[in-house]
Amino acid sequence: MALDEFFVTGEPLIYAGMVSIALVSAAIIFLLTYFKRWGWLWREWLTTVDHKKIGIMYILSALVMLFRGGADALMMRMQLAFPSLEFLNAQHYNEIFTTHGTVMIIFMAMPFLIGLMNIIVPLQIGARDFAFPFVNALSFWSFFLGAMLFNISFVIGGSPDAGWTSYTPLAGAAMSPGPGQNFYLMGLQLSGIGTLATGINLMVTILKMRAPGMKLFHMPIFTWSTLVTCFIIVFAFPILTVALALLTIDRIFGSQFFTLTGEGLPMMWANLFWMWGHPEVYIVILPAFGIFSEVIATFAKKRLFGYSAMVWSMIIIALLSFIVWVHHFFTMGAGAFVNSVFSVSTMLIAVPTGVKIFNWLGTLYKSKIEFTVPMLWSLAFIPSFILGGVTGVMLGMAAADYQFHNSYFLVAHFHYVLIAGTVFACFAGLVYWYPKMFGHKMNERIGKWAFWLFLIGFHVCFFPQYFLGLDGMPRRLFVTNIAEWLPLNVISTVGAFGMGAGFAVFVFNIYYSYRYSEREKTGDAWGHGRTLEWSTTTPVPFYNFATVPYVDEIDPYVRMKEEGKTTFDEKKLKPIHMPSYTGQPIIMMGFLAFASFALIFEWIPLAIVGLLLAVGSMIYRSFDYDDGYYVPVDEIKRTERKARGL
């Protein structure tokens, strides 16, 4: 393969991308070398199996991906507001909306939430780590390398351009030749391993490693949302794995599962994709509901209203999420009866969701609301999400959906639920638990600036799109060529840049707070913590809990504070068993990433070498008898006395 086929050529924007990638990589390598940080990086981060550090790496990667997906979004908005600038051509626009969607869902929303789960769930249930810390590291590296693989596509080989849904036959080898679509398949496949493994890992952690006395219905609501999400992951992700594998075999080895030739079944892809894809939507929204519940209860200074109704509605939503996938293609002509069934099942989801909304309002009733930044994000979620929710019900009415489908009405709807739901929750959760992660809060004043810019930008950007949809503007259109559509598109673009500014301020706040924020002295940073994570010291010791607390109620930390108790009991100290750090996960996944990269370019011998190395490293791992080490009581005592100022 010639070099000019390997690298993407001819686009000034992409040359700029290449230069900035080269510069940033060079800068990172220089800084690490100059400050002699390579050893530190390897010992403390790349080989870590500590759930808190892995969580931080997840969140940092997700923020980078949010930047990338956001940059894609701004380019699209530029193009649609100023079509006469000739900023992008059709092909380039198609690549950008494809990567925007894929990056935001797979490499931003899920990792961000999984990062928060990583850090918080073990702390909430009084556990010292995940059930399988090694697998947790493996999961992170599979996600990270999958994301990197997907992201380099725009400079090497060419980006995928068939939409994040990658519908066949368009995405098949015949109509989308070249490596672009393979990047999509292998990037998702590689990171999907990690998601599935995390689902199993967290499920086992929550089911088996809760503090003594903690029944399922004593668990904090965020942990509950994680548990329900894990069940969805475990049932939904195998479908994606199989679908991706079949399409990969189609494209690379010439089978005919989804092709037009050889009597393939191209529409089967749409079914398989959405049988995973709809549950996927709930994978990114249920944890968000969990975060909002925690934040609202904390800053309302009140118990969560209707705890068990909240739990049951999540369980019902999870079950319903598996029987609504057809609503993504009501227009496929399945017939009135099939569409009726899926129409009703879709609208039924509004019932448990409505119950949750009312329970949040019930939590606010007779409360004392403190408007901190995480609370602002959570409160703004309620009215914003309602606008997305009711339009979701309208889309669920199949007969009307024939008019909404594939239009900007749909685009507005899913951005309203995914941004007001998932993105607001990511910000709320990050700001809320930030002091637990980094030992200082994010600046509140700058945080409010970021919040208002983003919130107003969000509504200005997406509210007009409902009307564009009703005026017949289809999604994925690279040009605003009908004059009536232009004004609303310009407004929408202004809003998008407002969101961009909000994100920039948010990121600046991370730097500003690192420099200037007051360092935390207690573990209960906000003063109103209700659950076990706030009972730990800040910074959290690597073993989390020196002595495992006994819990037999919801919000155990409220009573602990009233009674002046802590989870620490020096008399009960025993040596703590902890897992050893290891470089095997990153190496194992490195081999798999290498094999995937080779497969993308259909270099079969190299792919086989990579696969053999990966399998070899797994065999090597199975003979590894390092089962961790014990932290001696003296060391625990020293650490705890220092942290608690005893």
Add this chain to the structure above:
Amino acid sequence: MKSKPLPKWLGLLPLSLIVFLSGCGQMTVLNPKGPVAQSQYDLIMYSLWFMLGIIVVVFALFAYMIIKYRDRPGRKDSDYDPNLHGNTMIEIVWTVIPIIIVTLLSIPTVTTLFDLEKPPVTENQTTEEPLVIHATTADWKWFFSYPEQDIETVNYLHIPTDRPIEFKLTSADAMTALWIPALGGQKYNMAGMMTKLYLQADEVGVYDGRNSNFNGEGFAFQTFKVHAEEEEDFNAWVEEIQTESPELTQEQYDELLKPGLTEKTAFSSTHLDYVKHHTNEGMGYTIENFRELYDAKLHLYPEDIERQETFD
């Protein structure tokens, strides 16, 4: 403690929605020109009232909570109850009401769904017998074949008013969708399948139609104008095509199937005898013959679309 009430103006959002809606007469979907679009419009409007009701209730409750229960100096402790955690009665109420709403929305949805599978019936129809038009897509153009009239148009469509049209949808390659928002909702065109879509125009006029399902580089260009005209005008047009347009040969049709853009043309015969894209035998026809052509890029910019529209 410093406390600031949350955006009170958020409560005004539903009002702004009403303001917006008052200007909606111009929006295509909300300005139906035929019975199918009308039934969908009715359904949308019916549901919109429920949605507005939900929005108003939730926004009002939300505004009440965040204003009344914000932590402000001098607030009485009597209305702060940190251990209040449930109320079975009210929880049942707010579960049952959404169930009622969903039921009320489901009934007209289901009846409309079944109605849309049949040709529409209106009072002033010239005939209840639908006019059959095969609508076939190939990257990135539309073929409209009229089997009874034995004519075929490319990238434009003529239909008589006050008569149901039965579109038989299929595709020669990627999945697409026929959408004429003024006349009604869309359905997919799929190779190896044939879907049926009934539409009807009540008013004479020129309407926008397009492929609404993304299918690659030329997607934005795959549009067409729908000329709805009185029966006599339509018949005259058919006769003109029958007499003045050339026949469509298989070589010509193959040429048109190749991925790319084409200007509007008409023929006095159809492609339906050459290849049946909706059958298992025909679904791979385009790919088998022109597979290597899908590698080329057209490099389409917004100015190209303006150039194409001068064909009108």
